[in-house]
Amino acid sequence: MLKGHCLCQGVQYEYQGEIDEVAMCHCHQCKQAQGTPFATNAPVQLSAFHIVQGQALLKSYFASPNKRRVFCSNCASPLFSQRMDMPEVIRLRLGTVKEGHIPAPAYEIFCDSRSPWLETNVDRPCYPANKP
Numbered sequence: 001m002l003k004g005h006c007l008c009q010g011v012q013y014e015y016q017g018e019i020d021e022v023a024m025c026h027c028h029q030c031k032q033a034q035g036t037p038f039a040t041n042a043p044v045q046l047s048a049f050h051i052v053q054g055q056a057l058l059k060s061y062f063a064s065p066n067k068r069r070v071f072c073s074n075c076a077s078p079l080f081s082q083r084m085d086m087p088e089v090i091r092l093r094l095g096t097v098k099e100g101h102i103p104a105p106a107y108e109i110f111c112d113s114r115s116p117w118l119e120t121n122v123d124r125p126c127y128p129a130n131k132p
Contacts, residue, residue: 001017006072011055013052023042025041049080049092059072066083
């Protein structure tokens with residue numbers, strides 16, 4: 001099981017499963033939404049993800065018509081994103097995980113948008129756009 005929370009700890013969650021796929025995303029939206037040169041995400045099943053505190057603090061923003069980004073309205077911590085055409089899966093922002101095992105990233109996506117000053121692991125696949 002994983003446990004995590006936003007910066008102010010107003011939103012707390014549990015994931016009753018294991019992370020088995022981790023990606024680093026360099027797309028412009030992730031960089032702007034996170035305020036970092038990439039986002040580290042993992043797809044998880046929504047049915048096993050539970051907000052245990054702070055449901056009322058959650059807010060959504062649609063940066064594109066098909067994808068909502070969910071964050072804490074109090075501290076603005078990004079928690080997950082969800083594509084509307086894949087409602088059973090969310091992409092958990094792994095920086096919010098405070099308890100549980102997270103494997104190393106398996107690949108990087110949108111590498112054509114990678115910040116030029118950022119050095120990355122050359123042994124990890126780096127796709128120019130989304131994973132094929």
